[in-house]
Amino acid sequence: MPELPEVEVTRRSFAERIAGARVVSSALGKPLRWPLGLQPQALQGRLVQGVRRRGKYLLLDLSEGLLLIHLGMSGSLRFVGSDEEPQGPAGVHDHFDLQTTRGLLRLHDPRRFGAVIYVPSETDALARKLLDHLGMEPLGDGFTLPAFKAGLAASRAPIKQLLLSGSVVVGVGNIYASEVLFLSRIHPATPARDIGPRKVKVLYESIREVLALAVEQGGTTLRDFSAANGMEGHFQLQAKVYGREGMPCTHCGAPIRLLKQGQRSTYYCVRCQKSP
Numbered sequence: 001m002p003e004l005p006e007v008e009v010t011r012r013s014f015a016e017r018i019a020g021a022r023v024v025s026s027a028l029g030k031p032l033r034w035p036l037g038l039q040p041q042a043l044q045g046r047l048v049q050g051v052r053r054r055g056k057y058l059l060l061d062l063s064e065g066l067l068l069i070h071l072g073m074s075g076s077l078r079f080v081g082s083d084e085e086p087q088g089p090a091g092v093h094d095h096f097d098l099q100t101t102r103g104l105l106r107l108h109d110p111r112r113f114g115a116v117i118y119v120p121s122e123t124d125a126l127a128r129k130l131l132d133h134l135g136m137e138p139l140g141d142g143f144t145l146p147a148f149k150a151g152l153a154a155s156r157a158p159i160k161q162l163l164l165s166g167s168v169v170v171g172v173g174n175i176y177a178s179e180v181l182f183l184s185r186i187h188p189a190t191p192a193r194d195i196g197p198r199k200v201k202v203l204y205e206s207i208r209e210v211l212a213l214a215v216e217q218g219g220t221t222l223r224d225f226s227a228a229n230g231m232e233g234h235f236q237l238q239a240k241v242y243g244r245e246g247m248p249c250t251h252c253g254a255p256i257r258l259l260k261q262g263q264r265s266t267y268y269c270v271r272c273q274k275s276p
Contacts, residue, residue, distance in 0.1 A: 018105060
C-alpha cells in the first residue's frame with residue numbers, strides 16, 4: 001500500500017509540471033471506492049493551481065474546488081507531459097484521466113480501493129470527514145515533541161498499532177513502523193503510555209529520520225509502486241528489519257522475528273527490542 005513517503009514522492013514528481021495547467025477533459029473508468037461527486041466534464045476549463053498532500057491524500061487545488069486523490073491499496077499516478085511520448089488509451093485498470101494543457105494525469109488502480117473525489121472546498125463536510133481526524137504531519141513544523149508525548153501518554157494501545165492508526169502522527173505505515181521501532185529499540189507490543197520520556201524522544205526523532213530517508217530514496221517499491229514520472233523507490237534496500245525474518249540483526253546479530261499484530265506483519269529484533 002502506498003504510504004506517506006510514496007504519496008509525497010508522487011506529489012513531488014508531477015506537482016510543478018501540472019501547476020498552472022488548464023483542464024481540457026476528464027474521464028472515469030470503473031467505479032472507485034467513492035464517487036467523484038460531479039460529472040467529469042464539469043472539470044473542463046478549471047485551472048490546476050497546485051498540488052498538496054495531507055496524510056495519504058493528494059489535494060489538487062483547482063480554480064474552483066479541489067480534487068482529493070487517494071491511492072488505496074494498489075494505486076499509482078502517472079503524469080506524462082504534453083512534450084513527451086503520449087500515454088496510450090486507458091487500460092482495464094486505468095480509472096481516472098485528467099487531460100490538461102500540460103499533460104495527462106492518469107490513475108492506475110488494479111484493486112480499485114483508491115478514490116478521486118471532488119469537493120467545493122476543504123471546509124466541505126466530506127473533506128472534513130476524511131481529513132480532520134488525521135494526526136500530525138511528521139515532516140512538518142507542526143510535529144512537535146510535546147504533542148507527540150501527550151498523544152502517546154493518552155493511549156494504552158501497543159505502540160506499533162497506535163503508529164499505524166495515524167491518530168497521533170500520520171504516515172508511519174507498516175514498513176516504516178517496524179523500522180522506526182527498531183531504530184528506537186522499542187518492542188512493537190509496548191503500550192504507548194509506558195514508553196519513557198527518553199525513548200519517546202528517540203522515537204520522535206526516528207520517525208522524522210526514517211520517513212525523510214524514505215522520501216529521499218523515492219519511497220518503497222515492493223510490488224508495483226512508481227512515482228508519477230515512472231521512477232521506482234529504493235527504500236526497501238535500506239530496511240534493517242522489515243522482510244528479514246530469520247536473518248541476523250544488523251546491530252547485534254540476533255535473529256529477526258516476525259510478529260502478527262492486528263493481521264499485519266511486524267519485524268523486530270529479539271535482543272535489541274526487549275519485550276515489555
